[in-house]
Amino acid sequence: MNRASQALQFSRETEMKKRIRVFVAGLLFSGVCLTLSNRLLAQTPAQKLQQLSQVLNLSPQQKGELLPILEQEGPKLEAVKNNPNLKGGQKVMQLKAIHQQTDPQVKAILSPQQYEEWKSIRQHEVDQAIQKKVGGPE
Numbered sequence: 001m002n003r004a005s006q007a008l009q010f011s012r013e014t015e016m017k018k019r020i021r022v023f024v025a026g027l028l029f030s031g032v033c034l035t036l037s038n039r040l041l042a043q044t045p046a047q048k049l050q051q052l053s054q055v056l057n058l059s060p061q062q063k064g065e066l067l068p069i070l071e072q073e074g075p076k077l078e079a080v081k082n083n084p085n086l087k088g089g090q091k092v093m094q095l096k097a098i099h100q101q102t103d104p105q106v107k108a109i110l111s112p113q114q115y116e117e118w119k120s121i122r123q124h125e126v127d128q129a130i131q132k133k134v135g136g137p138e
Contacts (some may be wrong), residue, residue: 045070055121056114065109073102095126 043051049067052058058066080086080094099122107115 045074048074052118052121056110056117058114062109062114066106069102069105073098092126099126 045067048070049058049063052066053063056062076098077095080091080098083091086094106118110118
């Protein structure tokens with residue numbers, strides 16, 4: 001019975017260690033996404049692509065396919081972010097609408113894992129735009 005108890009305890013400890021590792025990895029990834037999306041807010045499409053490339057581990061082909069998409073949507077996103085006539089909720093809706101226009105193209109280029117990371121970064125960009133507007137002068 002003692003060995004069975006020890007085996008059970010060992011199994012529980014092993015499972016707990018796995019869960020801790022997954023949790024820590026998630027925290028680290030979140031930190032990388034936060035840092036990256038802060039950098040992405042005010043960059044040229046080429047600079048944004050370079051940062052995304054490092055986080056998403058993009059292939060040269062993926063980079064070539066993503067750059068025109070970023071170049072196309074960049075001015076639209078900036079126009080929304082810098083429009084003083086839009087309230088926070090309106091900005092969010094317009095930013096999301098622009099993202100939804102390009103998401104099918106991006107999804108076709110990225111792997112499923114890369115696309116999930118992309119969506120997380122995108123959501124943080126929207127959150128940052130809102131925060132910037134709320135914290136900044138009206």
